[in-house]
Amino acid sequence: VSWRTTRASADGEPPRTVAVIDLGSNSWRLVVFTFVAGDWWKRTDELYEDVRIGAGMGADHHLREDAIARGLETLSVFARFCRAGELGPGDVHAVATSAIREAVNQQVFLDRAAQATDQFRIEVLSGEQEARFGHIAAVNTTTLTDGTVLEIGGGSLQLIEVRGRRAGALRSFELGAVRMTEAFLTRRGPASKSDLRKLRKHVRQELSELGWLRGAGQPMVGIGGAVRNLAAFAQATAGAPDMGVQGFRLTRETLGDLVAELAARPPSARGELPGIKPGRGDIILASAATIEAAVEFAEAPAIEVTEAGLRDGVFIARELLAGREPLFDDVRRAAVRNLAIQYESDLSHVEHVAALSLQLFDSLVQQGAFAPDTGERELLWAAAMLHDVGMTISYDDHHKHSRYLIVSAELPGFDPRERALIAQISRYHRKGTPKLGELAGLVRRGDHALLERCAIIVRVAEHLERGRDQAVREVRVERGGRDGGLRLEAVGDLTLPRWSIERYGDSELFERVFGQPLVVG
């Protein structure tokens, strides 16, 4: 295949390449994944087309001839692409959702599609199956344990109850963006309040039977292009640094503001707003208002965004975690490990730096050197695991490159603030005075101190592991060093650590951060 990579897994297994084709009611998408099952994975290509297969279906649920023609043309492009990439039927998962599922002339379309290509066959998902894949995408890319997954596409809206990360009740509703636009928001100018009121009322009526959802007030995770676009729009409006939307929380208040901003413009102008895809401009208001109504119905404080979608759910269930329950044991660990492996980190080294960092952290806390913030220990661990990813680019300035790569990564399971902190800790793992810089707008009060603490801890751990050979096996700090400082007690060969700590003069930063000098014992 043509997405060549010479990167095998640690035990030499060569990577595979597969495609997932998502034939949605609005957009069609072919996504290529390259991966070693259970080890690492990566999206490596994508074709996207606004096919609008569901456009004009109306109440008679009939795919229109011009929509079918657009669909077949796009299928022939996708098929040619699969042939070019040597992807055969066993490597392609093509799934169709709401519009094709509900179409009375579904078989006509499927027969003509089968004639057009034998590179793959199309699997029409039931509403329940669609919801299940949405659930898999959501719980493997967020830390959602108990709450709701909301998945909105062009044709349908899925709502899935989540209990202990597993799917409970799940339902699909014909409340997708293309449908809702055609039913309620057909004006060419700004949307009227009464149209929006009718839309909201319809959503509430449809959802009314979901007793488990009404007023539950639990966390909600949102899936789909509309959710991602709305988050990007909200971030751009707030002037936040661009860290991607993964993990971003759209509050009910912000959702209300976005609906008002979109409604005030004619549909043709909505696609020009920052973050909104131009091809989605005319249906984005329906999505926003529908999501808002659902969030209100559930009394969720916010909806958390994930970049993952149905296609990722299909990939995870059918390929990456095939043959087991499709749930990572720990989403954050899987994400961090995936990134570390992709950048060919020396895992023995970074895992040891992480272990030494946590030993230092625990020991410093025990000695009363500082009181940790919530979640600080896990951010320290993630930064220690990822501090070297920039080595992929070059040894010189690899700390700066690590920052760039972490900022550029989705790192599912972490929100933008957490990713900003992990990036900055890595940025300062070698030298310099830790600063939040342009990411300051993303963090909370107290995070600068957290950054300083974690950066100096990773630095000391890195000095201890300067030989990259795990020669220092254990470390702790104890009171009663010379000059009343903290004594670093390490088990192993200290030739390189001593030289490295002295060479980079980090004792000074240590003293400023922890109030006491560090003395190598």
Added chain:
Amino acid sequence: VSWRTTRASADGEPPRTVAVIDLGSNSWRLVVFTFVAGDWWKRTDELYEDVRIGAGMGADHHLREDAIARGLETLSVFARFCRAGELGPGDVHAVATSAIREAVNQQVFLDRAAQATDQFRIEVLSGEQEARFGHIAAVNTTTLTDGTVLEIGGGSLQLIEVRGRRAGALRSFELGAVRMTEAFLTRRGPASKSDLRKLRKHVRQELSELGWLRGAGQPMVGIGGAVRNLAAFAQATAGAPDMGVQGFRLTRETLGDLVAELAARPPSARGELPGIKPGRGDIILASAATIEAAVEFAEAPAIEVTEAGLRDGVFIARELLAGREPLFDDVRRAAVRNLAIQYESDLSHVEHVAALSLQLFDSLVQQGAFAPDTGERELLWAAAMLHDVGMTISYDDHHKHSRYLIVSAELPGFDPRERALIAQISRYHRKGTPKLGELAGLVRRGDHALLERCAIIVRVAEHLERGRDQAVREVRVERGGRDGGLRLEAVGDLTLPRWSIERYGDSELFERVFGQPLVVG
């Protein structure tokens, strides 16, 4: 060894790791290289120490006891590092230069060094050998064909005549920075004009016997930490975007300004200037004035900087190109290919995009669509080869990542302007209106038009190769398309190219740039 990489060469050869240890008169450096001979190479680690082994040697050429003690301590750190990385004597090249070469107590030092470590043995280079490695570093990282290589270290200055890329006359002089500082610039305050005059006169006298150099007026390439620091200082002073110093040209005028700026400050303040390493602050003025005097003597218009040094020369000659004449056939091609391989590019794909780009370029020129700038064709080729390097980071936004990676690369053989253009062409190989952005300060008049032309050409070539399978074998443009446009005549399957060109609507940009619409024939 611990610089693990799973990246083998295309034919499966696993990478090797070696270290080069450069025991200079001022600084000592251990550099780790990971490589597959004749395929790709990369610096993967570095230890650096300002040992000043030559400090206080004076006219009696005696290594002082305290300097030897510092040296042995650093050697034990280097030896421990080699042991940690499982680098044995066959993997380590330790070379000593001027100070140790000239020392009357050289053997005392070498014996004590041999007692301290058996990880490697130290090879004392003659002045001629040192010059030869400098020559190899210079001609493999620049496009120098006929001219001079100047290499300045703490102890000595080497000048090498270059004819047809090969070394002609070569000489080593005791004009290194530590020596010259101790001989002429010992004041604690600003340097006096008369001290600088004496230094210059001494340099001229020493060089006077080099008939081939005097007034030659040929290009000169500079090697060594002092040259790199001065270039970084000049770039920072000029407020230029940080693209690294590789290929930067320090003119005689700028050199004069830098000498004046350094001389006006006390030695202790010189290491605080931007670009100057703090540990080099007290000797940087001697380097600058010596280089200036040599450049003037040669009547060279400027000195071109390379990041490479003696250590790279040793690595290239002894490892990367061992067993053949240590000269890349084409420095630029080797650099571009090295980068493409490091980022695991699909070489069949990028080489084909490059070939199609050049076919389009030649055909457009032939049709009179534009008159190319000097060097434009090679920049187009390089950008086409590197357009996909950002895929290493992620498929999404890979054009932006390609820009970052190219800006972050040394890419020997290209100067900062050329690297900026290659980076921006890659940045715009998918979409957007090509802009120079923050790199505008580096380019010349007319370069924005060059960027637009090259970006649209790579885009069309990429559309033609959208399947990454070389299905479109050849392409040319001809006059007489519909609406008087240029007709794209391609040999091969056009399903994906047609879709891709239409999808991304690049005909518009094409018409703006070349004055005529592009019609897919």
